[in-house]
Amino acid sequence: xxxxxxxxxxxxxxxxxxxxxxxxxxxxxxxxxxxxxxxxxxxxxxxxxxxxxxxxxxxxxxxxxxxxxxxxxxxxxxxxxxxxxxxxxxxxxxxxxxxxxxxxxxxxxxxxxxxxxx
Amino acid sequence: xxxxxxxxxxxxxxxxxxxxxxxxxxxxxxxxxxxxxxxxxxxxxxxxxxxxxxxxxxxxxxxxxxxxxxxxxxxxxxxxxxxxxxxxxxxxxxxxxxxxxxxxxxxxxxxxxx
Numbered sequence: 001x002x003x004x005x006x007x008x009x010x011x012x013x014x015x016x017x018x019x020x021x022x023x024x025x026x027x028x029x030x031x032x033x034x035x036x037x038x039x040x041x042x043x044x045x046x047x048x049x050x051x052x053x054x055x056x057x058x059x060x061x062x063x064x065x066x067x068x069x070x071x072x073x074x075x076x077x078x079x080x081x082x083x084x085x086x087x088x089x090x091x092x093x094x095x096x097x098x099x100x101x102x103x104x105x106x107x108x109x110x111x112x113x114x115x116x117x118x
Numbered sequence: 119x120x121x122x123x124x125x126x127x128x129x130x131x132x133x134x135x136x137x138x139x140x141x142x143x144x145x146x147x148x149x150x151x152x153x154x155x156x157x158x159x160x161x162x163x164x165x166x167x168x169x170x171x172x173x174x175x176x177x178x179x180x181x182x183x184x185x186x187x188x189x190x191x192x193x194x195x196x197x198x199x200x201x202x203x204x205x206x207x208x209x210x211x212x213x214x215x216x217x218x219x220x221x222x223x224x225x226x227x228x229x230x231x232x
Contacts, residue, residue, distance in 0.1 A: 045161075045208060047220060104151070106151075
């Protein structure tokens with residue numbers, strides 16, 4: 001079974017600084033997706049960034065970028081120029097490619113709470 | 119606006135009183151799913167549906183039922199709720215087409231069972 005591990009329960013960053021959230025996963029599949037979701041105090045789950053395993057290039061979305069290391073099964077999220085609005089719980093998630101049965105399931109880590117200070 | 123909606127957003131009920139949480143999406147997605155979120159456990163899948171009339175169990179299906187009679191709706195039914203079903207529930211939907219198959223989440227339903 002696939003597992004996703006976020007080893008940092010809490011992180012803190014100063015406004016305008018850069019922070020990296022870690023995620024490792026375990027799978028025997030070669031084709032899959034990885035995601036970072038943000039959950040602010042409103043509890044809404046918001047997609048931050050997505051990476052397809054067959055793509056070597058790391059995904060980037062404005063101030064958010066990932067470092068995808070397929071061989072190491074590592075998928076970290078870097079937030080540059082941190083803003084107060086970035087304060088939230090961040091979840092790393094895995095999904096096997098192919099919409100067949102349980103392959104469609106998102107497997108989540110336990111989350112990292114990010115605090116942004118002035 | 120493309121969205122997944124859930125109702126109610128907050129619900130307090132008592133043990134054994136049947137309840138339904140509705141989920142609706144307007145993106146014509148084939149795939150829909152229910153997750154529950156508990157502290158320290160992340161989100162876990164309860165049930166999912168690949169398309170109309172096609173549903174199957176996720177990781178934690180005990181105590182829940184679902185139905186998919188229409189493509190846009192995927193209600194979650196608790197026939198006899200118990201306190202251990204107190205949780206935050208999310209509905210999600212997604213398409214099957216690669217490249218557009220990201221799953222989008224509803225706003226969540228906070229359920230308390232006394």
